[in-house]
Structure formats: C-alpha cells, structure tokens
Amino acid sequence: MDFLLERMTRQGLTRRGTDTVAQVAVAAAGLQAQDAAAARLGVRARTSSPDEAAVVEAIDAERSVARPWLMRATVHLVAASDARWLVALFGPMIERRFTGVRWRQLGIDQALVDKAIPLTREILAGRQLTRHQLAAELAERGIRPADDPQAATHLLLALSCRGVTCRARDSGRESTFALLEEWVPAAPAPADPMAELARRYFRAFGPATAADFTTWSGLPSGAAIRAVRDELTEVEFDGRRGWTLGAVEPVPALRLLPMFDNYLIGYRDRTGMLDPARYGQVYVGGIIKATVVRDGRVIGSWRLDRSGRSATIRITPFERFTRSDKQQLDREHADLERFLGRPVTLAVEDGRG
Template structure:
C-alpha cells in the first residue's frame, strides 16, 4: 500500500537520516515521551547521526529538545523552538480536560494554581526539582497538596499548561522540572498556531484524514484544516477524504519502533497498518508495545532484554519472516549496538 510507504517516509523511518534530535523532533513533529527511554529510541529509529548519550545531552545540556504535556494531554519530546507556541495552544485543552474532575478531586483549583505560580518562580529559579522535591518546597511555604501521589504531577501539569514550567533533566527514573523561561529561550511564534499545527501534522503524517488529525491532537479539525486548505493535496483514504502536504518519494524499509511511537499513535484509522487480529497484542491498556515495522505494516513486537552490559533484542513475529526481514533486522540490531555503545544480540522467536 503506497500510502503506508508514504507515511513511513514522512516520519523519517524509511530512510534513516543523520539529523540531530531537534531536527528529528521537528520533522516528526514530536515524539511521544512519557517513557523517556522510548523517546530516545524514537530518535534512533529516525536518525543514525546520534547515539543515546547524544539524545540525553540534547535534552539536558543543549536543551534543543524538551518534554512537556502537549497533544492529547500526554508528554511529548519536541524541538525547543516549537515548545512555547505548542504549549500555549494545547494548554487550554488540557485544563478543560482535567480541571473539573481530576484536579477538583485533588484540590487543585484556580486559587491553588494562582498561589503556586509565584512560589514556583521562587523555588525553581536556578534549580531543577523532582515532583516530590517541588511539593516539599511548596509545603514549606504553606501549600500542602493532597496525599495522592499524583497530586504534584497534576499541579506541575497545570503550571506547564500556563507556560510556567517544563520538564528538565532526569534524576534516575525521576523527571525534574524547571522554569520554562529559564530552560528554553523565547522565540518567534507562528502567526496562526492552529494553522501551523495542521500544516506540520499533514506534512509529517500524511496521507491522513480530519479524524486522524483530531485523534492525534485532541483538538477539532475543521478550522485547522480550513486555514491551510489551499496548501493541501486531497487524496482518497479508506473511502474517506484525506490530505497530504508537500511531496515525498515513498521508500520501503524495516524499522524497530519503540513503545508509544508516533507511527502507531498518529492515526484514528489504522487500516492496512496492522492486522485487526493482532491489535490487542500491540495496544494493551494504556501501553503501545514496541513493534517491527516493514514497509509501513506492523509484522511483530519486540522488547529489550538487558544483562550487565549486554542487550538482546527479542522479536516475536506475527507472521513468518523472509530472508529480507531477517537481513533488515540484523541491520537494525547493528544500529542499536551503535546507539547504545554496547553489544546487542538478536533473537527471533519461532
């Protein structure tokens, strides 16, 4: 199916380039990043020009890419130059989603957010704190959050929605948070952020439908698509009207995609991308498993097994692999070895 090859190519997965993390994040238009290790592997799948340490450095030292809550109120890794206008666009949607139910349950109301805003500037200036450290600093200053362990996360989400904070570096498995104004320099914003969002989506994910755009973004599609209608090329997709923006030369390829990869989350209709019979093996509760992608179709799942300094990629195929699949997987194994800087083995079940 040519449209699958085109999608794979637009996502940078067919021809692995040599771009740095910010280039990859801008081109793919964000990488799902609630799992930081998976986000790093998402960069790897789209570029042979950076290793794992280089992605960490881009996040924590260069600050050329940043993680925060954006599309669908989930954490994404985006180019720093895109962060501010995207946070301003998605912030109100995230507040509408959480304010009247979850935040109310946690006692996070407008008064708490307003009181926490100047204190966030006070306690985070020149520092990066974990959720627990941030909550402890607020408690010392009179703001005590609910005992629910998710309360600090939701308050930081609320502050991030208003452009106060963002995620910074990691301390082990814990994220730290910083002041957005300190972590990311200000820059120009698009004249019409909603139009730019649609423009970037159809460039990175097309061919796609209006329903796909809404499923990916969590925002209505009508005004966004209308704003750039003259820039889009209309195509038929699953019997519906779809669009692309710009042209690419579709190419085949095999790639090991990480958990939560854009390619598996960026569309409402996954017709052709995977056999409906295996849907439940990939989308498990709120988790999207790491997958084997060939020419835009999902042919299996995989996981990393670690032992000391060695790593093994264990693949579970959904169908019998050909010699081409096995050869391409060997190339992926070698690239993961380059990315991790340590030996990587490969095991294919069955």
C-alpha cells in the same frame, strides 16, 4: 498498501539521514516521550547520526529539545524553539480537560494554581527539582492538594499549562523540573500556531483524515484544516478522504519502532497498519508496545532487555519473516548496537500462533 509506505516515509522512517535530535523532532511533529528511553529509540529510528548519549546530551546540556505536556495531554519531545508556542497552544485544552472532575478530586482548583505560580517561580529560580521535591517545598508554603499519589504530577501539569514549568534533565528514573523561561530560550512563534501545527501534522502523517488529526492532537480539526486548506492536497485512500502536504517518494523499509511511537499513535483508524486480530498484542491498556514495521505494516513486536553493559532484542513475529526481513533486521540490530554503544544480542521468538 502504498498509503502506509507513504506515511512511514513521511515519518522519516525509511531514509534515515544525519538529522540532529531537534531536526528529527520538528520533522516528526514531536515524538511521544512519557517513556524517556522509548523517546530516545524513536530518534534512532529516524536518523543515523546521534547515539543515545548524544540524545541525552541534547535534552540535558544543549537544551536543543524539550519535553512539555502537549498533544493529548501527553509528554512530547519537541525542538526547544517550538516549546513555548506549543505550550501556549495546548495549555488551555489540557486545562479544560482536567479542570472538572479529576482536578477537583485532587484538590487542585483555580485559586490553588494561582497561589502556586509565584511560589513555584521563587522555589525553582535557578534550580531543577523532582516533582516530589517541588511538592514538598510548596507544601511548606501552604500549597497542599489532596493526599493522593497523582497530586504532585497533576499540579505540575497545571503549572505547565500556564507556561510556568517544564521537564529539565533526568535524575535517575525521575525527571526534574525547571522554569520554562529559564530552561527553554525564547524563540519567535509562528503567526498562526494552529495553522503551523496542521502543516506539520499533514506533512509528517499524511495521508490522514480530519478525525486522524483530532485523534493525534486532541484538538478540533475544523479550524486547523481551514487555516491551511489551500496548502493541502486532497487524496482518496483506503476508502477514505484525507490530505497530505508536500510530496514524498515512498521507500520500502523495515524498522524496529519503540513503545508509544508516533506511527502507532497518529491515526484514528489503524486497521490497515495492523491485523485486527493482533490489536490486543500491541495496544495493551494504556501501553503501546514496541513493534516491527515493514513498509508501513506491523509484522511483529519486540522488547529491549538491558543487562549491565549488554542488551538483548527479543522479537515476536506476527507472520513468517522473509529473507529480506531477516537482512533488514540484521541492519537494525547493528544500528541498535551503534546507538546504545554496547553489545546487543538478537533473539527471534515464535509468536505466530
């Protein structure tokens, strides 16, 4: 289906150039990043230049990209220059989503958050702490939400919604948190943030519908589309009406996409890209598995097993791979070795039954 190939092209997944990590994040309208390793692999799928160490450097040292809670109240990798205005745009939506039952269950109310804000600024000034370290220091100062394993995370989410904190560098398997104003430099915000968000979505995900925009962002589509309606091109695809922004030249390609990749998240209707019979093998509970995507269609799943200084790619096909597929998989294999900086073995398993 041509519209699937166009989407894949718009996501930067066909002609990988030499974009920086920040440029990739802007072009893709942010990369899903609740899994840090998957986010790094999402950068790899869209550019041939940085390796994994360079992506970590961009996050930890250069600070050219940041990882706040944004679309659908999930963590995204975005350009640092976009972080503040995106937090301001999505923060109120996230607060509305959780202020009701969930935050009440966790003992997080308006008074607690208001009290925690100045104390957090005092505690984190010039420092980066893990969520549990920050929670412990806040508890010493009287900020004690419910005794629940999720309380520390949700308190940080509430602080992030207010533009107080953001993820900083990783400490092993844990993220640390810093003050947003210290970690992310100030940058000009767009005149109309909602309009800019809509531009980026339809440029990166088109052709897409209003429902697709809402599914991806968690925001109502009406005002967003009206703000840029004169810039959009209306198109008919797969029996639906939608929009694109700008023109692209679709290019055939096969890519190994990581868990939670944008391409698998950005649309409400996913039947064109994935055989409905295979849906449960890709969307498993709250997990979206890593996939093999050819010309916009999911033709398999895969996982990356790291062991010491080597790794193994284990691919489960959903259909028979052609000779061309195998050649492109060899190129993806080689690029993963480049990106990871270690020997990688490729193993194709029989999963077509």
